[in-house]
Amino acid sequence: MRYPAKVKLVDVGPRDGLQNEKQPVPAEVKIQLVHMLQDAGLKEIEVTSFVSPKWVPQMADATEVMAGIQRKPGVRYSVLVPNMKGLEAAFPSKPDEVVVFGAASEAFSQRNINCSIAESIERFAPVVEAARAKGIYVRGAISTAVGCPYQGEVKPESVELVARLMKEIGVQHCGVADTIGVGTPRKVQAAMEAALKHYALDDISGHFHDTYGQALPNTLACLELGVWQYDASVAGLGGCPYAKGATGNVATEDVVYMLHGMGIDTGIDLDKLIDAGKYVSDFLGRKPVSRAAQAILTRRAG
Ligand SMILES: CC(C)(COP(=O)([O-])OP(=O)([O-])OC[C@H]1O[C@@H](n2cnc3c(N)ncnc32)[C@H](O)[C@@H]1OP(=O)([O-])[O-])[C@@H](O)C(=O)NCCC(=O)NCCSC(=O)C[C@@](C)(O)CC(=O)[O-]
Secondary structure, three states, X not given: OOOOOEOEEEEOHHHXXXXXXXXXXXXXXXXHHHHHHHHOOOOEEEEEEOOOOOOOHHHOOHHHHHHHOOOOOOOEEEEEOOOHHHHHHHHHHOOOEEEEEEEOOHHHHHHHHOOOHHHHHHHHHHHHHHHHHOOOEEEEEEEOOOEEOOOEEOOHHHHHHHXXXXXXXXXXXXXXEEOOOOOOHHHHHHHHHHXXXXXXXXXXXXXXXXXXXXXXXXXHHHHHOXXXXXXXXXXXXXXXXXXXXXXOEOEHHHHHHHHHHOOOEOOOOHHHXXXXXXXXXXXXXXXXXXXXXXXXXXHHOO
């Protein structure tokens, strides 16, 4: 089996990881987390989202967080925007990339962004056009690509349809997301192959939650397809507010440990990454979910 020699990881911890956190997380903590992630070698960080504060109160400080970051050359800072209002609010923060987020399941689309899949594409079209006109790269996320908390199993055909619709409106990159972590390797490969009908290998990524402990095998399965870009969340933080019971993304530390063990380059310093995960976990008053981080922290403690 030939795996990609290099993998790009996008740390979505500050956004996906913290959006569902019940306790208030001050902007300074989010900013410090971003700084520690960039120091650890992350080349892309999903910082925040410009969404309705009524829907996701934890992200209400998006502008403050973006303003507080001291940017490191070579690092891309992305933000989620669900509509034109979000994009216009994001513009002054000068994100390198915006993420429009749709779903392969109608029920999830309604619960998450309050519209149908078709309506979401209509909303995204002007967002994509306006962002690209300003030279901002546009990534798309397809949630519930294998399973939906409201509708059950999701077929690859639904992923293919949303990937095609996103491609048609000019979305440049397609993220295939297992929002509730129900996928297993063959199913996730099928979802990825469906998206690959419309997006090139270089324009596609995986985003796997670890609810059922399948995120690492799912990552390995997609590496077998040649997919070399993945989202992950430091310390395994997170979950989606509209996917009850779903745990966080695969922990970035665990993915890095696996990839380095396979001789795959990530450009990330695992020790510094573990420090970032420990920093935010200490603030939240719990241990990092990452097994690799727990093992290394135990070893460090002697
Ligand atoms: C999309 C909307 C806004 C539609 O919500 P809506 O209620 O249908 O929107 P609306 O256009 O009717 O506006 C209603 C109110 O929201 C305001 N509003 C409208 N837009 C914005 C905006 N951008 N920023 C701030 N405020 C906004 C608007 O101004 C108005 O305010 P009011 O007049 O009532 O005071 C809402 O459903 C929403 O914010 N949803 C966010 C859901 C979300 O953030 N989910 C988590 C992120 S997705 C995710 O985690 C999955 C992912 C990406 O990680 C991949 C995976 O794992 O699946």
